[in-house]
Amino acid sequence: MKRNCPQCLSSHLNHVRNGFFLRTHSSTPPIQRYRCKLCRKEFSDATFQLRYRQRLRSINGSVEKLLVTGTSLRKIAFTLNINRKTAERKFHYLSNKADLELHRHLKQKENIMEVQMDDMESFEHTKMKPLSITLAVIKHQRFILGARVSRMPAKGLLAKRSVKKYGKRADGRKSARNDLLKSLQENISSTATFETDEHPHYGQSIKEFFPHAQHVQHKGRRGCVVGQGELKAGGFDPLFSLNHTCAMLRYQISRLVRKTWVTTKKPENLQRHINIYINYHNKKLIAA
Ligand SMILES: [Zn+2]
Known part of the structure; x- marks a missing residue:
């Protein structure tokens, strides 16, 4: 070149x-x-x-595979017999690579007609500091169009304690949603159908960026035990493509597994980990 x-x-x-x-x-x-x-x-x-001046190039592939099959950075360092800092550096390199590849991959996607969107929840360090992950997938194909991690205030029983201990927590969900939709304006058809759950906040964002699109809302349902809440118990799930993808993220990204010792310490690193997974998922795990 x-x-x-x-x-x-x-x-x-x-x-x-x-x-x-x-x-x-x-x-x-x-x-x-x-x-x-x-x-x-x-x-x-x-x-x-992108890997200019890297030593240990040969392990890049192994680190990627371990990152997308539920292994934590420390466990990767232990398994591959490398330093923890090396594993961390590889993580950052792989997330940059994933960003570039996802961008390239998305350029080939045009006129998408059916999109499913939802938020899943996680937390940084403690459950009192919850995070929201907004996800958009193509229906049936399960191609992940993108994800955005944002901070959100604690809900329910933890709300009061969270404010007392950590102060008021900003809600970044709306701007994350808008940012995701804006980035997909060239890929999704202006007359596409968006499917979401019943939360009222999607309508506004979709109207803003896709004024001619159709918005279908489905009733939320109780999760079943497998799939860690994302897969629904029994019967036909209209949001299956999305919920199945969320369940895969939960299983394969160590920081998203429930009842785990691994938590995310920085939201931006969760975003990086998700991007690595998305890239791998779109490349290898679904039939394109
Ligand atoms: Zn010169």
């Missing part, structure tokens, strides 16, 4: 080939080096890769 010089940004016409190098620990083909005639700096094909 023809690239500009990373130093002075001059066009590829100013580059000359400047030998190549081989990787010591892998059998990849030789990597071309270049020199820029204007700024005299050297660079190579590897300079532009």
Whole structure:
């Protein structure tokens, strides 16, 4: 691929080939080096890769697989015999890669007609600091269009205690919902059908970004024991595509498993973990 010089940004016409190098620990083909005639700096094909300057490239795939099959970062470090900080670094690299790939994947999706949306709940560090995960999937296909993690105030019995201990907690659900819908404006048809549960807040957001779309609401139902609340007990579930996907997230992302020792400490890292899962899910787990 023809690239500009990373130093002075001059066009590829100013580059000359400047030998190549081989990787010591892998059998990849030789990597071309270049020199820029204007700024005299050297660079190579590897300079532009997301994994530039990484050692231990060979474990990237294993870390990804473990991350999407319910393994925590510490357990990954233990299993692969790497440092915990290395596992963390790989996690960040994989989430960047997932963002790029999901973006590329979405570019091929146009005129989507049937979308299901819902929020699932988790928490950061303690149940008194709940998080909401807004999720949109294509009906039947179970292709995940995107997810947004946001903070929300505690509900029910914990509400008072939460305010007392941690102060008032902002509600970011609306902006998360709007952000997700806005990002999908090019993919979802303007006359699409949105299916959600009965919560009244979806209608407004959908109207704002898809004024001609149809909005169908289904009655909420009690969850069954498997699927950890997301799969519904008995009978036909109109939101099955979505609920099944949520149940998969619960099972496969260590920080979302219920009754677990693993919790998320930072909402942005939950978002990263979910993005890694979404990318893997869309690539490998569903028939595209
Ligand atoms: Zn240059």
